[in-house]
Amino acid sequence: MTTDELPLRGRRFVVTGGARGIGAAVVRLALAQGADVAFGYHRSADQADALCDELHAAYPDRRCTALHGRVSDSTGAEKFAAAALDCLSGGLDVLVNNAGVNQDVVFARMRREQWDEVVDTNLGSMFNVTRPLVMPLTKGGKGTIINIASASGLHGAPGQTAYSASKSGIIGFTKALAKEVAGRAVTVNAVAPGFIHTDMTDMIPPPQACHLKTLIPTGEFGSADDVAALVCFLASDRARYITGQVIEISGGLVI
Numbered sequence: 611m612t613t614d615e616l617p618l619r620g621r622r623f624v625v626t627g628g629a630r631g632i633g634a635a636v637v638r639l640a641l642a643q644g645a646d647v648a649f650g651y652h653r654s655a656d657q658a659d660a661l662c663d664e665l666h667a668a669y670p671d672r673r674c675t676a677l678h679g680r681v682s683d684s685t686g687a688e689k690f691a692a693a694a695l696d697c698l699s700g701g702l703d704v705l706v707n708n709a710g711v712n713q714d715v716v717f718a719r720m721r722r723e724q725w726d727e728v729v730d731t732n733l734g735s736m737f738n739v740t741r742p743l744v745m746p747l748t749k750g751g752k753g754t755i756i757n758i759a760s761a762s763g764l765h766g767a768p769g770q771t772a773y774s775a776s777k778s779g780i781i782g783f784t785k786a787l788a789k790e791v792a793g794r795a796v797t798v799n800a801v802a803p804g805f806i807h808t809d810m811t812d813m814i815p816p817p818q819a820c821h822l823k824t825l826i827p828t829g830e831f832g833s834a835d836d837v838a839a840l841v842c843f844l845a846s847d848r849a850r851y852i853t854g855q856v857i858e859i860s861g862g863l864v865i
C-alpha cells in the first residue's frame with residue numbers, strides 16, 4: 611500500500627466494544643489503514659482474542675491489543691482507559707465510543723433496571739471513558755473523538771425510549787464537547803447509523819426486518835463496514851475541519 615492508502619498511519623486508536631459488530635469493523639479498518647489500536651470488550655473475550663490474532667497475522671508491524679473494559683461501570687472504564695493509554699505508549703489520537711446496548715420494550719412495560727442498563731452503557735460510558743482520555747487526547751497536537759449515536763437518537767423510535775434518550779444524550783454531549791475542545795485541535799463528531807447488520811439487528815424477527823427494509827429508500831440494511839468507513843474517514847486528516855456534527859448513515863431512512 612502507498613502512503614496515500616494508509617491515511618491513518620501511526621494514529622493511535624482506542625475503541626470501546628471492539629470485539630464484534632461495528633466496533634470490530636472499525637478495529638479492522640483502522641489497522642488496515644495504518645493505525646495502532648487498543649480496543650475494549652466486556653463479554654466477548656474469545657472474539658476479542660480471535661480478532662487480535664487475525665490482525666497480528668495480517669499486520670505484524672502494528673499494535674492491536676484487546677483489553678477488558680466494562681464501560682457502564684466507572685471503575686472498570688477508568689482501568690480500561692489507563693490500560694489502553696499504557697498499550698499505546700501513553701498517548702492516543704482517536705477515541706471511538708462505540709459500545710452500546712438496546713432493550714426494546716414499550717415504555718409502559720419498561721422496568722427501571724432496563725432503563726438503567728441502556729442509559730448507563732450508552733450515555734454513562736461517554737463520561738466514564740471520555741473523561742480520563744480527553745486530556746491525553748489534547749496532548750498530541752490534534753485529536754478526534756467519534757461517538758456512535760443512532761438514527762433513533764435523532765428521530766425517536768417506538769419501543770426504544772431508553773435507547774433513543776441515551777443516543778440523543780450522546781448527540782448533545784458531542785456538540786457541547788466539540789465546542790469545549792475545538793481550541794485544543796480536537797474534533798468531536800457523532801455517527802448515527804440506521805439499521806446495520808450486526809447481532810443487535812439480528813434479533814429483529816424476519817417479517818419485521820422485511821417490513822423495515824420497505825421503509826429504507828435503498829431497500830437494505832447497511833453493513834458494519836459501511837459505518838467503519840465513515841468512522842475512519844472522520845478519524846483522518848481529510849475530516850480535519852468537521853466538528854460538532856452528527857452524520858446519519860441509514861440508506862436515507864429519513865430524508
Ligand SMILES: NC(=O)c1ccc[n+]([C@@H]2O[C@H](COP(=O)([O-])OP(=O)(O)OC[C@H]3O[C@@H](n4cnc5c(N)ncnc54)[C@H](OP(=O)(O)O)[C@@H]3O)[C@@H](O)[C@H]2O)c1
Binds near residue numbers: 709761
Ligand atoms: N446495529 C445497528 O443497527 C445500530 C444502529 C444504530 C446504532 N448502533 C450502535 O452501534 C454501536 C455498536 O453496535 P453493534 O450494532 O455493533 O451491536 P453489537 O454487535 O450488539 O455490539 C455491541 C458492542 O457493545 C459492547 N458492549 C455492550 N455493553 C458493554 C459494556 N457494558 N461494556 C463494554 N462494552 C459493552 C459489546 O461488547 P461485548 O460483546 O464484549 O460484551 C459489543 O462489542 C452501539 O452503540 C449501537 O447502539 C447500532
